[in-house]
Amino acid sequence: MTTHTITLLPSGHQFQCSEDESILKAGLASGLFMPYSCRSGVCSTCRGTIKEGKVDFGNVHPNYLSEDDKRVGKALLCSAKPLGDCSIEVRELDPAEAFPVRKLPCRVLQLERLAPDVMLMTVGLPANEPAVFKAGQYVDFVLKDGTRRSYSIANVPVTDGVRQVELHVRLVPGGRFTEHVFNSMKLRETMQLEMPLGSFYWREQSDKPMIMLASGTGFAPIKSIIEYSIERGNKRPITLYWGGRTRACIYMAALAEKWAAEHEHITFVPVLSNATPQCNWTGRTGFVHKAVMEDFPDMSGHEVYACGAPIVVESARHDFAAQCGLPEAEFYADSFITEAERHKAAA
CATH class of the missing domain: 3.40.50.80 (Nucleotide-binding domain of ferredoxin-NADP reductase (FNR) module)
Structure with missing residues (x-):
C-alpha cells in the first residue's frame, strides 16, 4: 500500500501514513500527541485543516462534517485518509503530556446501581501494574471479538498509578455490553482494558475560570x-x-x-x-x-x-x-x- 508524508502545522512534525489508514491513527502510532476522543467521526475533537494535498474524508455524517467544511479543507482526522502528501493544521499537544497506552487485564470488584440506568463499576488492575492517567481520560474494554466499549475514568489519578478504576456505565437497551453489566455480570469476572485514552483532560497550568x-x-x-x-x-x-x-x-x-x-x-x-x-x-x-x-x-x-x-x-x-x-x-x-x-x- 502506498504511503504518504503527513506534515503537521505549525510544528512541522512529519510521519508516514498509508492510504488505508486514518491520519490520526498513523500520527498517534508515530508518537505524536494529536487531539482525539471518540475516534468515530462524531466528537470533532480531532478536527484539522488540510492546507496542502488531498484526503479521502471518509464516511462521516454531514452533521459532523458538512460539505461546506470539506470545501474549506476541514477534516476529521480519525476518518480522513491521505490521497497524497499532505500538510495539515492541527492543535497538537505536547508529547511529554502523554502517558503510554497499555493493555491490562482487569477484574470486576464492585457493581453498585446509582440510578435505574446507571451502574458504578469498579475494576481492579494487577497489583504489580498500577496505571497512570490524566483526570478526564477514558479506558476501552477490549471484548473477546475485538470490539471495544469506551468509558471515562471517574476516580482521581495518582502519581505512582492507581490499582482500581471507577467507571459509570449507562444502560443502553439492547446494548450487548451494558445489558451484560446490568443483568449478568459477576464480581471477579475478568476482562481486558486499554488505557489511558483521549486528549480530554484537565489543563492544570491555566489560571482561567x-x-x-x-x-x-x-x-x-x-x-x-x-x-x-x-x-x-x-x-x-x-x-x-x-x-x-x-x-x-x-x-x-x-x-x-x-x-x-x-x-x-x-x-x-x-x-x-x-x-x-x-x-x-x-x-x-x-x-x-x-x-x-x-x-x-x-x-x-x-x-x-x-x-x-x-x-x-x-x-x-x-x-x-x-x-x-x-x-x-x-x-x-x-x-x-x-x-x-x-x-x-x-x-
Missing part, C-alpha cells in the same frame, strides 16, 4: 477533574452544570452539592430537561448548555470542559463560540458514543 458541562454519565470524567483539582489545592473558580432528563439522571447530586458547600470556588447548577411531577423539581429546567449561556453571556475569559451526549457537546461547542465569544482553543470535550450511534454516524 472553568465551566464544567456534563450530561448524564458525562459526569464521570468531570468528577475526576474536580476531585483532582481539589486534591491539588487549586482555587480557580469552577461552575458545574449537570444536565439530565429527570432528577434520577443527576445520580450523584449529593456529592456535587458537597463540593459546592465545602469549597467557595465551586458552584453546582443541576438542570432538568424533562422534569416529571415525581421529580418535585424547583431548580433550573431546559437545555443544560442554554443555562450556561444565560449565566455566562461572555465566555471570552473562560475554559469549558464538556462531556456527555454528542448533541449536547456539539451544541455547546457551536453556541458558546458563536454567541458567547469562547475561544475555540478553550473548549475541551468528550462525546459519549454508544455502539449504535457509532454505526449511525458511519451510515
